[in-house]
Amino acid sequence: MTTIPALELRGVDKSFGPVRALSSVNLTARAGEVTALVGDNGAGKSTLIKCIGGIHRVDAGELVFDGSPRTLTGPRDAAQFGVAIVYQDxxxxxxxxxxDNMFLGREEVTRRGTLDVNTMEKQARRALDALSVRTVRSVHQVVANLSGGQRQTVAIAKAVLWKAKIVVLDEPTAALGVVQTEQVLDLVRRLADQGVAVILVSHNMNDVMRVADSIGVLYLGRMAAQVKRVDVTQTQIVELITTGRSGDLGLSSAESAGVAT
Amino acid sequence: MTRILEENTREVSEAAPGVGAYLRGYVARVRGGELGSIPAMAGLVLITAVFAVVHQGFLSAYNIEALVIQAAPIIVMAMGLIFVLLLGEIDLSAGTTGGLCAASMAVLVIRHGMTWWLGILTALVIGVFIGTTMGWLRARIGIPSFVITLATFLAFQGVTLILIGGEGSVNLPGNMPLIQLENSFVPLWLGWVLLALAVLGYAAVQVADALGRRRDGLAPVPFPVIAAKIAALAVLGSLFTYVMGINRNVATNAYFSSKAQGMPWVVVLVAVLYVGWNFVLTRTRYGRHVYAAGGNEEATRRAGVAVSRIRISVFVICSGMAAVSGLVAASLLQSVQSNAGAGNTLLLAVGAAVIGGTSLFGGHGRVIDAVLGGLVVAVIVNGMSDLIQGANSSGYEYVVTGAVLLLAAGFDAVVRRARSR
Incomplete structure (x- = not known):
C-alpha cells in the first residue's frame, strides 16, 4: 500500500450550471487492482469517468497521475497520461x-507509406494472447459477426495494445449473458494482473463483489466511501449506495441527507 | 527459451493452412453475408447468356467493342461514386457535374481556341472545385448530401445548357486526341504487352504479399489459390485481348486495307484508374479511414480521425471522377450535347456501383464493383436497345434500368439485414 497510486482524484468538483454533479470527490486507483465505482443513477459515475477521460474539465480539485498533478484539457491529454476509456457503446x-478496429487512427505504415498489415496483425494477436483470450479465433473476423462478449474483449484488448496504464470500463457486462459475463469478468481480472489500474463502473453487485479489490461508492455527487473489498459485505455496499452511509462508514447524517454545504 | 520455441511452433502450425481451410474460410465469409463480387459476376454471365441467345450477334467482336466503350464512362463515374457511397452519402449531381466539365472543355477548346490538354485540365480542376464546395457544404455546414446534390444536379444542367447555347451541341474534331480514347485502338502487339505487364504485376504483388506474411510468421494465402487467381486473370485477359484483336471492319478487303482491331485506349485508362483507386482504398491509411468513417462515424472520430476532412475528400474524388467520366462520354459521342450528363447518366452509374456490391448504407464497397457493375449495366442497356426497336425503345430502356437499380438496392438492403443479425 505504500506504492504511489496510478491515479488519485483529490477533492474534484464539477458543476453544470446550477447543478452540482460532483463535490470534493476523492478516489484512488492502484496499478494491478480493480477499483469498482458504484452508485445509483445520477450519483455522478458518468461525470466522474468523463473527468478522468478529459471530456469534462474539473472545476476544482486535482487529478494526480503517478504522483504528479496534471490538468486535462481534452481526451488527447488523458490518452497521453495512459487513460483508456471503454465506453458502453x-x-x-x-x-x-x-x-483494423484495434489500430483505428493509429495504423502502422511501412516505409513506403502503405499499411503494414502484417505488423498490425501480429501485435493484435499478441494483445489478445496477453489477456489469454480464447474466444477469438481469427483477428480477421469482421466485428459485425462477433458476440457482445467478444466485442467487449476487442475493446479491452485495444486498451492493452496501446499500453494504457489506467483503463476505465463503463458497464462492461450490462448487455451480456451469464457465460459471457463470466468471460469478461475473468478478462477484467487478467487486465489488472497485467499491472493495469482498472476502474470498473458497474450496477451489478455480484460483478463488483467478485472482481473488485477496492470499491468507491458515489452518493449524490459525493464519494460516500472508498473501501477495500475484503472489509465490507454486499449489504454494506448496498446501504452506502442507497443512503450514503452504513454504520460508521460513509457520509455524516447531515451530508447524506443531501444538504449542500 | 522453451516458451519462445513453443510460440514459434504454434505460429508455424497456424501459418500453414491448406487450400481446404482457405476455401472453408471463404465459404464461411460468403454465408456470413460477405458476398463480394459473386452476385455481379453471376448477373453478368446470366444476362450476357440471355442476350446472346435472343439476339444473334450480341457476342460479335463489333458488339463487344461497343459494350466496352459504352461501359467506360459508366465505370469511371461509378468508381468515384463508390467513395461517396462508402461514407453513406450520395452524389446525385455526378452526371451533370461530368456534363458541365465536358461542356466547359468543349467550349474553351472549340470556341475559344484553348489547347486541348489545357481544356481537359480545366475540366478536371472545375470537377475538383465542385467536389470541394459540395463536400464543404456537407461536412461543415451540415446540409444533407441528398439535398445539396439534388440542387446542383439541376443547377449544373442549367449551366451546361447556357454554356452550349442555342446550337444544342459542340462537335469535337476527329483529330482531337481526346477522341482517340474511345475511337482508336491499342496496336495488337502493345495490347498483349500491356496484358503481360498487368498479369506479371498482379502476380508480383500477390507473391510478395504471401512471402511477406510467411516471413512474419503469419498464415499466407495458399500458393495454389494465388496461382489460380493469377491464371484466371491471365485467361480472362487473354480472351478479352484476343476477341478485341479480331478485325471488326467489314469493309476490309483487297482494296480497303483499313482494319478496326485491338482494344480501345479507354480500356487502358479504366485499368489504370482501377489500380490507382484500389491501391488508395486497400493499402493506405486514408482508405482505411474512409471505410471506418462509413462504418461508425463516432468511433472513427474518437479514434482521432478528422472525419469531416475525409467527408470533403470523397466528394472531391467523386466530382473529379465525374469530370473524367464526362470527358470519356464526350470522346464516345465526339461532341458535347446541351443535355450532357442529364437523364439516366447518374442512375446508370449508381446502379453499376450497387449491382457491383457497394452498399448504399455506407461502409461496404470496392473499386472492382464499379467495373463489374458497369459491365452489367452496359450489357443491359446495349442488349435492350437491340431487343426493343421502334418509337418507344428508350422509354422501355429507362423502365428496365430503373427496375434493375431498385432490384439491386433491395438486394443490398436484404444482405445488410443478414449481416447485422
Whole structure:
C-alpha cells in the first residue's frame, strides 16, 4: 500500500450550471487492482469517468497521475497520461475486422507509406494472447459477426495494445449473458494482473463483489466511501449506495441527507 | 527459451493452412453475408447468356467493342461514386457535374481556341472545385448530401445548357486526341504487352504479399489459390485481348486495307484508374479511414480521425471522377450535347456501383464493383436497345434500368439485414 497510486482524484468538483454533479470527490486507483465505482443513477459515475477521460474539465480539485498533478484539457491529454476509456457503446466499426478496429487512427505504415498489415496483425494477436483470450479465433473476423462478449474483449484488448496504464470500463457486462459475463469478468481480472489500474463502473453487485479489490461508492455527487473489498459485505455496499452511509462508514447524517454545504 | 520455441511452433502450425481451410474460410465469409463480387459476376454471365441467345450477334467482336466503350464512362463515374457511397452519402449531381466539365472543355477548346490538354485540365480542376464546395457544404455546414446534390444536379444542367447555347451541341474534331480514347485502338502487339505487364504485376504483388506474411510468421494465402487467381486473370485477359484483336471492319478487303482491331485506349485508362483507386482504398491509411468513417462515424472520430476532412475528400474524388467520366462520354459521342450528363447518366452509374456490391448504407464497397457493375449495366442497356426497336425503345430502356437499380438496392438492403443479425 505504500506504492504511489496510478491515479488519485483529490477533492474534484464539477458543476453544470446550477447543478452540482460532483463535490470534493476523492478516489484512488492502484496499478494491478480493480477499483469498482458504484452508485445509483445520477450519483455522478458518468461525470466522474468523463473527468478522468478529459471530456469534462474539473472545476476544482486535482487529478494526480503517478504522483504528479496534471490538468486535462481534452481526451488527447488523458490518452497521453495512459487513460483508456471503454465506453458502453464500445466505439467499434462493424464493417472492419478486429485488427483494423484495434489500430483505428493509429495504423502502422511501412516505409513506403502503405499499411503494414502484417505488423498490425501480429501485435493484435499478441494483445489478445496477453489477456489469454480464447474466444477469438481469427483477428480477421469482421466485428459485425462477433458476440457482445467478444466485442467487449476487442475493446479491452485495444486498451492493452496501446499500453494504457489506467483503463476505465463503463458497464462492461450490462448487455451480456451469464457465460459471457463470466468471460469478461475473468478478462477484467487478467487486465489488472497485467499491472493495469482498472476502474470498473458497474450496477451489478455480484460483478463488483467478485472482481473488485477496492470499491468507491458515489452518493449524490459525493464519494460516500472508498473501501477495500475484503472489509465490507454486499449489504454494506448496498446501504452506502442507497443512503450514503452504513454504520460508521460513509457520509455524516447531515451530508447524506443531501444538504449542500 | 522453451516458451519462445513453443510460440514459434504454434505460429508455424497456424501459418500453414491448406487450400481446404482457405476455401472453408471463404465459404464461411460468403454465408456470413460477405458476398463480394459473386452476385455481379453471376448477373453478368446470366444476362450476357440471355442476350446472346435472343439476339444473334450480341457476342460479335463489333458488339463487344461497343459494350466496352459504352461501359467506360459508366465505370469511371461509378468508381468515384463508390467513395461517396462508402461514407453513406450520395452524389446525385455526378452526371451533370461530368456534363458541365465536358461542356466547359468543349467550349474553351472549340470556341475559344484553348489547347486541348489545357481544356481537359480545366475540366478536371472545375470537377475538383465542385467536389470541394459540395463536400464543404456537407461536412461543415451540415446540409444533407441528398439535398445539396439534388440542387446542383439541376443547377449544373442549367449551366451546361447556357454554356452550349442555342446550337444544342459542340462537335469535337476527329483529330482531337481526346477522341482517340474511345475511337482508336491499342496496336495488337502493345495490347498483349500491356496484358503481360498487368498479369506479371498482379502476380508480383500477390507473391510478395504471401512471402511477406510467411516471413512474419503469419498464415499466407495458399500458393495454389494465388496461382489460380493469377491464371484466371491471365485467361480472362487473354480472351478479352484476343476477341478485341479480331478485325471488326467489314469493309476490309483487297482494296480497303483499313482494319478496326485491338482494344480501345479507354480500356487502358479504366485499368489504370482501377489500380490507382484500389491501391488508395486497400493499402493506405486514408482508405482505411474512409471505410471506418462509413462504418461508425463516432468511433472513427474518437479514434482521432478528422472525419469531416475525409467527408470533403470523397466528394472531391467523386466530382473529379465525374469530370473524367464526362470527358470519356464526350470522346464516345465526339461532341458535347446541351443535355450532357442529364437523364439516366447518374442512375446508370449508381446502379453499376450497387449491382457491383457497394452498399448504399455506407461502409461496404470496392473499386472492382464499379467495373463489374458497369459491365452489367452496359450489357443491359446495349442488349435492350437491340431487343426493343421502334418509337418507344428508350422509354422501355429507362423502365428496365430503373427496375434493375431498385432490384439491386433491395438486394443490398436484404444482405445488410443478414449481416447485422
Amino acid at each position: 464500445l466505439a467499434l466499426c462493424d464493417n472492419l475486422d478486429i485488427t
